[in-house]
Amino acid sequence: MPVPLLDVPAQNAPLAGDLRMAFDRVLGHGQFILGPEVEAFERAVADAMDGVHAIGVSSGTDALLLALMTLEIGPGDEVLCPAFTFFATAGAVARAGAIPVFVDVCPVCFNIDTEDARAKVTGRTRAIIPVHLFGQSADMDAVMRLAGDLDLAVIEDAAQAVGARHRGQVCGTIGTCGALSFFPSKNLGGLGDAGMLLTRDPDLAEKARRLRVHGSHPKYHHHLIGGNFRLDALQAALLGVKLPHLAGYSRARAANAADYLDKLSRLPRVATAPPAFCKCARAVEEWAATSDVRLILPTAYAHNDHTWNQFTIRLTNDGDRDRLKTHLTARGIGCEIYYPLTLDEQPCFARLPESSREGCHTAHALARGVLSLPVYPELTEAQRDEVVAAMAEFLESPPHA
Ligand SMILES: *Cc1c(COP(=O)(O)O)cnc(C)c1O
16 A cells, blocks of 8 residues: 555545635635735634734745845844754745854754754844744744843744644744745645744734735835735635644644554664753764664654654664665655755855854754654554554664665
């Protein structure tokens, strides 16, 4: 039985009737740009996220760029961001004209190492972008403390963590701004590109709304230079159909993850890293070596509501990750490396000052060892068992075989 990494049609098929009705409604009224569809979806997201200001935009990437533009971050400014994340996090910083400064990450939760972030602050640092990678919140207590101490803006990249929480607070609504993505593979997937900028600050919200339409206010008068960052009305209407199902999708992902954690932990040389080793690469290395751990399962901290956009494991032996990927692929099981190259290693950032690319050792180790398994909501028990069986088969083979 093939097990794809993601099954978008399986998610949308049960909603086909409602999605077609939304399409017909938009086709009928012909208001394709902003207007009531976008406003209704923004209100629905705001209501679902503790009354934050929600501004519909063209993508998660543009939400990040719009946040930076709204905060007037640009040439001469430095922005701290993790080295281990999707490219857009740092791409947006560079597009704003600022310098991304890459920060190492935690070997347990994969999120930004706030101690390394503090060490990399300079007189030019304006903001920090914690990424809630794979659906689990970054250490927002430490991020907000650091930002408060040094007067930095906080832009949460919650692209992979729509609906996740940190100590009960919704990810994306804790910092100065938050960015959501509705790319089809994200937890709330649209039928194309879409995103949302969140902020609790009414003045920033107002400014972002203007920048979304070229800085126009009133119409055809421009005190600011913005861009076209608009969310399509059609996409807003379709996402409005899917939003009420988000909590169910998240529950299904969490149940799939729990099932994997239970079944995979019974296999030989498989374990979950203790949460106490958060941010300590050496503790994890020593624990893995002394306990003879070959495969580390993902850790979800008790204070986080993890939304499991990805279920990401880590292989500790050199070359094991690539062999496992080959093994799973040969058995028709989808899997992917998020991410094979860290951001400080990207060729396009080679021109950045050396100081913005140093000391990301844990990020490099993760890029060599991680692999993400299928965890999408529609995954069946039989499919999960197929994945577990293939993993068991792999672990019977000696490392370096
Ligand atoms: C997907 C993603 C983005 C970009 O979102 P798009 O909607 O695809 O532009 C940004 N950051 C992270 C961490 C992502 O996973």
